[in-house]
Amino acid sequence: MNPFRFQNPTVLYYGKGQIEENLVPEVKKYASKVLLVYGGGSINRSGLYDKIQSLLIGAGVEILELAGVEPNPRLTTVQKGINICRSEGVELVLAVGGGSVLDCSKAIALGTKYNGEVWDIYSKKVRPEEALPLGTILTLAATGSEMNAGGVITNWETKEKLGGGSPAAFPKFSICDAENTYTVPKDQTIYGICDMLAHSFEHYFHPTEHTALQRRLIESVISTVIEYAPKVLANPEDYQARETIMYCSTMALNGMISMGVQGDWACHAMEHEISAIYDIPHGGGLAVLFPHWMDYVMDANPSRFAQLGERVFGVSRDGKSDREMAEATIAKVREFYRSIGAPERLADYDIGDESLQTMAAQSVRYSDIGQFKKLNADDVLSILKASL
Numbered sequence: 001m002n003p004f005r006f007q008n009p010t011v012l013y014y015g016k017g018q019i020e021e022n023l024v025p026e027v028k029k030y031a032s033k034v035l036l037v038y039g040g041g042s043i044n045r046s047g048l049y050d051k052i053q054s055l056l057i058g059a060g061v062e063i064l065e066l067a068g069v070e071p072n073p074r075l076t077t078v079q080k081g082i083n084i085c086r087s088e089g090v091e092l093v094l095a096v097g098g099g100s101v102l103d104c105s106k107a108i109a110l111g112t113k114y115n116g117e118v119w120d121i122y123s124k125k126v127r128p129e130e131a132l133p134l135g136t137i138l139t140l141a142a143t144g145s146e147m148n149a150g151g152v153i154t155n156w157e158t159k160e161k162l163g164g165g166s167p168a169a170f171p172k173f174s175i176c177d178a179e180n181t182y183t184v185p186k187d188q189t190i191y192g193i194c195d196m197l198a199h200s201f202e203h204y205f206h207p208t209e210h211t212a213l214q215r216r217l218i219e220s221v222i223s224t225v226i227e228y229a230p231k232v233l234a235n236p237e238d239y240q241a242r243e244t245i246m247y248c249s250t251m252a253l254n255g256m257i258s259m260g261v262q263g264d265w266a267c268h269a270m271e272h273e274i275s276a277i278y279d280i281p282h283g284g285g286l287a288v289l290f291p292h293w294m295d296y297v298m299d300a301n302p303s304r305f306a307q308l309g310e311r312v313f314g315v316s317r318d319g320k321s322d323r324e325m326a327e328a329t330i331a332k333v334r335e336f337y338r339s340i341g342a343p344e345r346l347a348d349y350d351i352g353d354e355s356l357q358t359m360a361a362q363s364v365r366y367s368d369i370g371q372f373k374k375l376n377a378d379d380v381l382s383i384l385k386a387s388l
Helices: 018-030 048-058 075-088 099-113 186-204 212-234 239-252 266-278 282-300 302-311 322-339 356-363 377-387
Strands: 011-014 033-038 062-066 092-097 134-138 150-155 160-165 173-176
Touching: 011 018, 011 239, 018 048, 018 092, 018 134, 018 173, 033 048, 033 075, 033 099, 048 062, 048 092, 062 075, 075 099, 075 150, 092 099, 099 134, 099 150, 099 160, 150 266, 160 266, 186 212, 186 239, 186 266, 186 282, 212 239, 212 302, 266 282, 266 356, 266 377, 282 302, 282 322, 282 377, 302 322, 356 377
Parallel strands: 011 173, 033 062, 033 092, 092 134, 134 173
Antiparallel strands: 150 160
């Protein structure tokens, strides 16, 4: 494996009653004035908004608000948050929502402390070393943003969707009570499942040798998602299933399963370009792309696919070659996505071939992408065409 240094400073509170017990003490460590950041009306419908207001106001905490964060959070929304923080002297950003709200809040926390345009951080011009303190209350299991330092922001003016971050953007604390995910719409639950699977796949497919434990850990996450996803979809208020899926999401992208390896991330790079233009759900785009990427790259190391198929999807070796095992494994991946109602083609989002060349070129704007197999613009174009 590769040499590595691991540190994750986020204090994580999991389970029922954690908001009532821990929100006020954690907030009071850092602030008497907070910016509450959230998306649509789900936290109002669930009663979570009123609960947070009551707890914080009762503790003498002043609350300012930024509502309406988009599913692919916009640079303009980030800037609104930065302006509020600077003009009002906000001391902590409190993100209440899923990955989009948390990503937006990280950008606000970083941008408030950065003496320049916040887009500089996401266009790789600077790596900031400080941020406002950030706390999160998770309402959607998907991205693992509650326990990592990265995020993705969309510049709608330039049609760019870029990832960025800094160790300074790790949440100081995150509160994860699965009851707060009960009201998530079914399609968003599906996209979240696709997203946490994608994070697991990105870590699993890499060229680094001597990573037996990492692969076992990732296989455990994938197996658990496959087992519990149908339970969540069948009964959205199954607390044990919701909590398990939420924990899978956290573990898939908090650094625990990727120590000593460099994941692939080509599918994420491609999906960012799709949603930058078409504004589609991130998890849905990943579900479309991954099987086609797998088809395209499997010959780079078919034994990795064979191992995944045997250990996770129950594919029997039964005299099959590694390549035959790889093909059978990819078929199982497609079968699972289909079973939970995930999208299968870009056409499911009314996407045609009009922007494929642009998306392919933008995917490799900095360099070729991927680690399992390096992809250039022509490679990306082939995968996008197959995904139509």
